[in-house]
Amino acid sequence: MTVFEDLESQVRSYCRNWPVVFDTAKGSRLTDVDGNSYLDFFGGAGALNYGHNPDELKKPLIDYLTRDGVSHGLDMYTRAKGEFLDTFQEIILGPRGLDYKVQFPGPTGANAVESALKLARKITGKEALINFTNAFHGMTLGALSVTGNSMKRGGAGIPLVHSTPMPFDNYFDGKMPDFLWFEKVLDDAGSSLNEPAAVIVETVQGEGGLNPARIEWLQGLEDLCRRKGLLLIVDDVQMGCGRTGPFFSFEVAGIKPDIVTISKSISGYGLPMALVLMKPEHDQWGPGEHNGTFRGNNPAFVTATHTLRTWWTDDTLEKDTVRKGEKIEEGFNRIIADNRGTEMFAKGRGLARGIQFEDEGLAEKVAGKAFEQRLLLETAGPNDEVLKLLPPLTTSDDEIDEGLAIIGESVRTVTGS
Known part of the structure; x- marks a missing residue:
C-alpha cells in the first residue's frame, strides 16, 4: 500500500480507518485483494442505497x-x-x-x-x-x-x-x-x-x-x-x-x-x-x-x-426500509440493555441509524473493533460520538443480524461489559 502513502494527499480519511486494498464489490459486501469479504454498513456514505453493482442496473x-x-x-x-x-x-x-x-x-x-x-x-x-x-x-x-x-x-x-x-x-x-x-x-x-x-x-x-x-x-x-x-x-x-x-x-x-x-x-x-x-x-x-x-x-x-x-413503482422498498430500520433499532436497544454500565442511546430514522455514546472516543473504538471483524462503519457527530450505519436499502435480514452481532460484540469488547 506504499503507493497511496507515497503519492496520495494527506487529506485522505476513510482509508485510514480501513487500511486494506479493496478490489471487488457486490450487494452489501466488498472484497479486498486478498479475498477477504467485508460487510458494508457504510454504503458509500449514502451513495449506494441499492448496493454495489446491482444486476438490475448493470x-x-x-x-x-x-x-x-x-x-x-x-x-x-x-x-x-x-x-x-x-x-x-x-x-x-x-x-x-x-x-x-x-x-x-x-x-x-x-x-x-x-x-x-x-x-x-x-x-x-x-x-x-x-x-x-x-x-x-x-x-x-x-x-x-x-x-x-x-x-x-x-x-x-x-x-x-x-x-x-x-x-x-x-x-x-x-x-x-x-x-x-x-x-x-x-x-x-x-x-x-x-x-x-x-x-x-x-x-x-x-x-x-x-x-x-x-x-x-x-x-x-x-x-x-x-x-x-x-x-x-x-x-x-x-x-x-x-x-x-x-x-x-x-x-x-x-x-x-x-x-x-x-x-x-x-x-x-x-x-x-x-x-x-x-x-x-x-x-x-x-x-x-x-x-x-x-x-x-x-x-x-x-x-x-x-x-x-x-x-419505486410501488411502496415495497419504502415499507421494507422502515421495517429494517425498526429491526436495527430493536437490535441497538438489546445492545444497550446488555451494556447498562455504558451511557448510550439509539437514534435515527429508516436505515439511517446510530448509537450515541456519552464517553468520548467509544464510538471510534467500537467502529475499529467492528472493522477487525470485517464490518465497515463510520462515526458522526461533532465529536465523532455516534456510531453511524447507512447500509444499502437492499441489505438482507440475515446481513443485518450479522452486522448487529458484530456491533454487539464490539461494544462488549470496548466497554468491558
Missing part, C-alpha cells in the same frame, strides 16, 4: 455503453436525459403531487447546495441565510458557510459569512419552545439579524450525528417560513432516495419545500449525479447562470431511470 448501463450512447453531453438534449425526466415525473413527482422544475448542476451534493443557495439569493435579492446547529451541507465555500462542524469550517481559510445558525430540533433537550429564538430575532428590529433569503435544513442530520427532526418541528418550520416570507430549502442529498423510507425524507411531514437538493443515490449505481428541484415560479435562472462541464452525466441518467423503474 446490464442497462453496459448495453448503453456498448451501443456508444452519449456519455458526456453537458446540458444538451439527449435520449438518456429525456427518458430520465419522463420517468422522474411519472414515478416520483406526479404521484406525490409535487410540481418542480429540475436543474442538473455539477454532479455532487455540494454543487447542488451551491446552486440552491445562489438561486434563493437571486429570487429574493437578499444575501443572508439561516442554517441549523450541527448541520452538514458540503465542503465548498458556500456549502461550508451553512455547515456547523468547526473542524470542517476551519478548513475554508476565510471567514464564512452571510449565514446565521438557529437551534435544530431538540438542541435544548426540549427545554425551550420550538423556534422561540428564531422568531424573536426575526421580529426584533434590534436583533442585528440580516433579513434572510431562505432556510436550509436536513430532516435527519447525518454527519451531525443522526439527529432526526420531529414531524411537528418540520411542519412548524414550514409554517414559519410561509408566515415570514422565507424560502424553505431541504437538503436531501444523504437522506433522500429512500434512505428514511419514502423517496423524499420530507414526505412524512407533508411539507412541500421551495427548493430540494438531491445527489448521492439518485443514479442508483454510485455514478456522480445531482438534482436541484424548484417550484416553477422560482426557476429564475438565466441561461448558463449556473453551469458546469459534468452536469450531463448520461450513463448516470440511464441507471437513474432504471433505478426508479425497478424500485
Whole structure:
C-alpha cells in the first residue's frame, strides 16, 4: 500500500480507518485483494442505497455503453436525459403531487447546495441565510458557510459569512419552545439579524450525528417560513432516495419545500449525479447562470431511470426500509440493555441509524473493533460520538443480524461489559 502513502494527499480519511486494498464489490459486501469479504454498513456514505453493482442496473448501463450512447453531453438534449425526466415525473413527482422544475448542476451534493443557495439569493435579492446547529451541507465555500462542524469550517481559510445558525430540533433537550429564538430575532428590529433569503435544513442530520427532526418541528418550520416570507430549502442529498423510507425524507411531514437538493443515490449505481428541484415560479435562472462541464452525466441518467423503474413503482422498498430500520433499532436497544454500565442511546430514522455514546472516543473504538471483524462503519457527530450505519436499502435480514452481532460484540469488547 506504499503507493497511496507515497503519492496520495494527506487529506485522505476513510482509508485510514480501513487500511486494506479493496478490489471487488457486490450487494452489501466488498472484497479486498486478498479475498477477504467485508460487510458494508457504510454504503458509500449514502451513495449506494441499492448496493454495489446491482444486476438490475448493470446490464442497462453496459448495453448503453456498448451501443456508444452519449456519455458526456453537458446540458444538451439527449435520449438518456429525456427518458430520465419522463420517468422522474411519472414515478416520483406526479404521484406525490409535487410540481418542480429540475436543474442538473455539477454532479455532487455540494454543487447542488451551491446552486440552491445562489438561486434563493437571486429570487429574493437578499444575501443572508439561516442554517441549523450541527448541520452538514458540503465542503465548498458556500456549502461550508451553512455547515456547523468547526473542524470542517476551519478548513475554508476565510471567514464564512452571510449565514446565521438557529437551534435544530431538540438542541435544548426540549427545554425551550420550538423556534422561540428564531422568531424573536426575526421580529426584533434590534436583533442585528440580516433579513434572510431562505432556510436550509436536513430532516435527519447525518454527519451531525443522526439527529432526526420531529414531524411537528418540520411542519412548524414550514409554517414559519410561509408566515415570514422565507424560502424553505431541504437538503436531501444523504437522506433522500429512500434512505428514511419514502423517496423524499420530507414526505412524512407533508411539507412541500421551495427548493430540494438531491445527489448521492439518485443514479442508483454510485455514478456522480445531482438534482436541484424548484417550484416553477422560482426557476429564475438565466441561461448558463449556473453551469458546469459534468452536469450531463448520461450513463448516470440511464441507471437513474432504471433505478426508479425497478424500485419505486410501488411502496415495497419504502415499507421494507422502515421495517429494517425498526429491526436495527430493536437490535441497538438489546445492545444497550446488555451494556447498562455504558451511557448510550439509539437514534435515527429508516436505515439511517446510530448509537450515541456519552464517553468520548467509544464510538471510534467500537467502529475499529467492528472493522477487525470485517464490518465497515463510520462515526458522526461533532465529536465523532455516534456510531453511524447507512447500509444499502437492499441489505438482507440475515446481513443485518450479522452486522448487529458484530456491533454487539464490539461494544462488549470496548466497554468491558
